[in-house]
Amino acid sequence: MRDDRIRSLATRGASIAVLALLLCGCGGDDDKKSATAANPPTTGTAPPAPAPVTPPPQQPPPVSTARAATVEWLAPQTMTDGSTLTNLAGYRIYYGTEVARMNRTIEVKNAGVLSYVIEGLAPATYYFAVTAINSHGHESARSNAGRKIIT
Numbered sequence: 001m002r003d004d005r006i007r008s009l010a011t012r013g014a015s016i017a018v019l020a021l022l023l024c025g026c027g028g029d030d031d032k033k034s035a036t037a038a039n040p041p042t043t044g045t046a047p048p049a050p051a052p053v054t055p056p057p058q059q060p061p062p063v064s065t066a067r068a069a070t071v072e073w074l075a076p077q078t079m080t081d082g083s084t085l086t087n088l089a090g091y092r093i094y095y096g097t098e099v100a101r102m103n104r105t106i107e108v109k110n111a112g113v114l115s116y117v118i119e120g121l122a123p124a125t126y127y128f129a130v131t132a133i134n135s136h137g138h139e140s141a142r143s144n145a146g147r148k149i150i151t
Helices: 002-026 030-038
Strands: 069-072 088-096 104-108 115-118 124-134 146-150
Touching (some): 069 124, 069 146, 088 115, 104 115
Antiparallel strands (some): 069 115, 088 104, 088 124
């Protein structure tokens, strides 16, 4: 009888050992995998410090148009004599705080540009006019003056 008990225990032990090997070979239970990945075993050393969080790069401040004026115009198509304009080279913007004394100028050396933002204006009433310039440097008469109040 004692031999039967030993055989029975040996058979059970072998069955348990085979079952354990099969489970290890299959990779085990999914819950154990996620628990192991979330909580890695400790080795007695402190875990590495997390990398410092880098703040996102700062965005440039928005362009303030509070003390700026946008001057817009249409490209001329003809010369003052009615002939077709073929050699337009750019524009000149005149501006100032008096319509009769627009003594500040800005050169726009691209005939395709039809607007310009003038920034950094001090509070005042400003007047603006535009002329066309051809490739020979000849300038048209000034446009009618526009006005903007900068506060």
